Structures are given as structure tokens and as C-alpha cells.
Amino acid sequence: TVAGGGSGTTGSSLSGPVNAEQPEGTAPDGTLEAVADKVLPSVVSLDVVGPNTRGEGSGVILSADGLIITNNHVVGMAEPAGGITVRLHDGTRAPARMVGGDPTTDIAVIQVETDQPLTPITLGTSATLNEGQAVAAVGSPLGLSGTVTTGIVSALDRPVRAGGAQSDQSTVIDAVQTDAAVNPGNSGGALVNMNGELVGINSAIASTGGSGSIGLGFAIPVDQARRIADQLIKQGYATRAVLGVSVSDTPQGYGALVRSVEPGGPAEQAGIEEGAVITKVGDRVIDDGDALVAAIRSRAPGDIVSVTYAAREGAETTSTDVALGEAR
Known part of the structure; x- marks a missing residue:
């Protein structure tokens, strides 16, 4: 018998009539x-x-x-x-x-610069995204325009160096992680929810030796992207929130070690000194230096945040409110 069962008789379904029409879409909302x-x-x-x-x-x-x-x-x-x-x-x-x-x-x-009628995206919010939520990535991977791939939100608040592993903290973004296939050329494209609303701007991928998707894509949350885009449109440049410290990973691998403090900056005014180890911003646990940078950049200048820190590694922690500064 042929694969798939049956008696192997000729004149089977392969020679039958073919329906060349696809179902008429209007597809149900959310599909x-x-x-x-x-x-x-x-x-x-x-x-x-x-x-x-x-x-x-x-x-x-x-x-x-x-x-x-x-x-x-x-x-x-x-x-x-x-x-x-x-x-x-x-x-x-x-x-x-x-x-x-x-x-x-x-x-x-x-x-x-065109007279063509354009269709703006519907803006959503990244504030209410959940791990496991279905999303779609839309863009032009490898020049293949109009490509749609699907997946889920794999993680939130993921610190990622947009410039790659060799880049420094100046390129750290606070990302939405997704397993929707994202490849070179997808950068700048849309990450959307199942209402077709923009929830992120696809920006980076992780790969192992090659240049293709391994299910680790990263998008800039739309709430951050929207704030920056609005500033660029209105004034031609963007500002970001700063704590007024330079940081690195701790020797023990937990928290962000404060290497230096900007004189008169937000951290100094709040009593955070060189040698302190920052372990939380709000309810967000800080595992390393990049995590602190990402957490602060997810906020807006002027925001008041609770910072939990130890005066030195191994010391008891305390919390203080800090009014974030502004930098270009």
C-alpha cells in the first residue's frame, strides 16, 4: 500500500478535482x-x-x-x-x-516622501504584556518583505546589548524577548499582539555562530520606543533617564557594583556612594550591571524610583527613593 494507508488503487484522490479557491477572509479578529x-x-x-x-x-x-x-x-x-x-x-x-x-x-x-496613501500602525502598550502571550513579528528578513512569523513573549525586562556581545553598556536596551523567528533584516520591524497592535520594535537576535534565528529575538518595548520617537519628531534628539553612576558586575555575580558616582547627580543626592551594590530598582531584581542600565533606561527622566542597595558587598541592604536625572 502507499504511504498514508489505502489499497494503492490508481485513480485515488490525487486525480480528483482540485479546489483552487482559498476561504474568503474575513478572518475572525484575533486570528x-x-x-x-x-x-x-x-x-x-x-x-x-x-x-x-x-x-x-x-x-x-x-x-x-x-x-x-x-x-x-x-x-x-x-x-x-x-x-x-x-x-x-x-x-x-x-x-x-x-x-x-x-x-x-x-x-x-x-x-x-510619497503621495501614496499610508496606513499607520495601531499602537498598543508594552506595560501589560505577559510571558506566554502570543505575538507576531512582521518585517523583511533577508530582504523578504512582508514576512510574518509567530511566537510568544518568552521573557520581559531582558537586558540586551543591541550592538552585540562586543559592545559596551552604552548600547544596552530593555527588551521583550520572543521566540517568533527574527532574522537579519527584521530590525526596525513590528512586534504585534493578536489585536494587531504594536507592542515592540524588533531590534536584535542571539545566535550561535550563524546569523539566523534560534528562537531568541529581542524587541524594544513600544512604550519606550514611542517616548523616544516622540522626542525625535518634536526636537530632533532624545533624552533618557540616568541614575548618575557607572557600574559593573559584582565579583560574586549578584547585583550592580557602583564604580563611580557623578558629583551632584541623582545617586549622590540620595546617599548612594562608590562601592555600593544595587540589588533592586522598584520590584525589579538587579542581577548585574547591564540589568541596572536597562532598568533605569526603561524609565523616564524625572521618575522617582525606589533603589535597594548595600553600602558594600555583603552588607545589609537599605532602600531609598531617587529622582532620576536626564541625559542626551
Whole structure:
């Protein structure tokens, strides 16, 4: 008999009539098909040319007049002598210019120059995301525009160096981790919930020797990305919250060791001194230096946060309220 059972008689279902029609969508709300229908017109492909290099990535339409959010590492090479070309969902290509970029948070905003009608993404919130929640990543991996992959929120508040393992703390982002397949070219694209609402900007992947997805993708939470994008649009630059310390990992591998304190900065004013070990910001446990950087950057300048610390490693901990400062 043939694989799959049956008697092996010729004239089986393989020679029967074929239904060439797919079910008419309107797909029910909350299904992946409905999410794709809603989100795909709002996600674009980017071709970026720098003075001596070329790259590609993705972007998300924020407004009907052509504002697009993406990663700074995708479009930053275009300044000052390069160029950005946007490919819309219908295949139309149009030039774009930089509105502003922020390397620290890895967010940039560009303006596409087109008369084409544009479909802005629906903005959601990252504040209520849960581990295990279904999400979809939409972008242009390896130049394949309009690609949709699915997965879940694997973790929240994940400190990630957007510049890779060799980068320093200046590139640390506070990320949403997902197992939705994210590959080179997805950067700057959309991470959406099952209502088709933007919850993150895909930014980085972890890989083991190769350059493809191993189920470890990272997105900048939309609440952070939205605040930075709004500043870039309004004033051309972004600010971030700072504690006023430089930190490293502790020798024992738990907490962030304060290496230096900015004179007159928020930490000094709160009584945190060099040699202190910070173990919590609010309810968030701080495992290492990058975790502290990510936790502070997830806040806005002026926020008042509770910081738990020990005056030195092994000492008893205490908590104090700190009003976060502002830096560009």
C-alpha cells in the first residue's frame, strides 16, 4: 500500500478535482490571518546606502503623512552622505530622510516622501504584556518583505546589548524577548499582539555562530520606543533617564557594583556612594550591571524610583527613593 494507508488503487484522490479557491477572509479578529491583514500595510522595507556600505531593514509607519519608526542601527549609516529608500507594502519605492536618531536607545524616525496613501500602525502598550502571550513579528528578513512569523513573549525586562556581545553598556536596551523567528533584516520591524497592535520594535537576535534565528529575538518595548520617537519628531534628539553612576558586575555575580558616582547627580543626592551594590530598582531584581542600565533606561527622566542597595558587598541592604536625572 502507499504511504498514508489505502489499497494503492490508481485513480485515488490525487486525480480528483482540485479546489483552487482559498476561504474568503474575513478572518475572525484575533486570528493570525486577521493580524497579518491589519499589520502588513503598516510595515515597510528599507534599503540604506552609506558612504562605503549598504544595508537593509524594516520600519513601521507611525502617521499618514509618512513618519516611520525603525532602529538607529538600520538607518544611521545613511548620514550624512548616504540615502534611504522605502519599499511600501504595494511595492512602491520612495526616498526618505532622517528626522532623528538615538544610538543609545537604538530608535530612529524617518520621513518618507510619497503621495501614496499610508496606513499607520495601531499602537498598543508594552506595560501589560505577559510571558506566554502570543505575538507576531512582521518585517523583511533577508530582504523578504512582508514576512510574518509567530511566537510568544518568552521573557520581559531582558537586558540586551543591541550592538552585540562586543559592545559596551552604552548600547544596552530593555527588551521583550520572543521566540517568533527574527532574522537579519527584521530590525526596525513590528512586534504585534493578536489585536494587531504594536507592542515592540524588533531590534536584535542571539545566535550561535550563524546569523539566523534560534528562537531568541529581542524587541524594544513600544512604550519606550514611542517616548523616544516622540522626542525625535518634536526636537530632533532624545533624552533618557540616568541614575548618575557607572557600574559593573559584582565579583560574586549578584547585583550592580557602583564604580563611580557623578558629583551632584541623582545617586549622590540620595546617599548612594562608590562601592555600593544595587540589588533592586522598584520590584525589579538587579542581577548585574547591564540589568541596572536597562532598568533605569526603561524609565523616564524625572521618575522617582525606589533603589535597594548595600553600602558594600555583603552588607545589609537599605532602600531609598531617587529622582532620576536626564541625559542626551
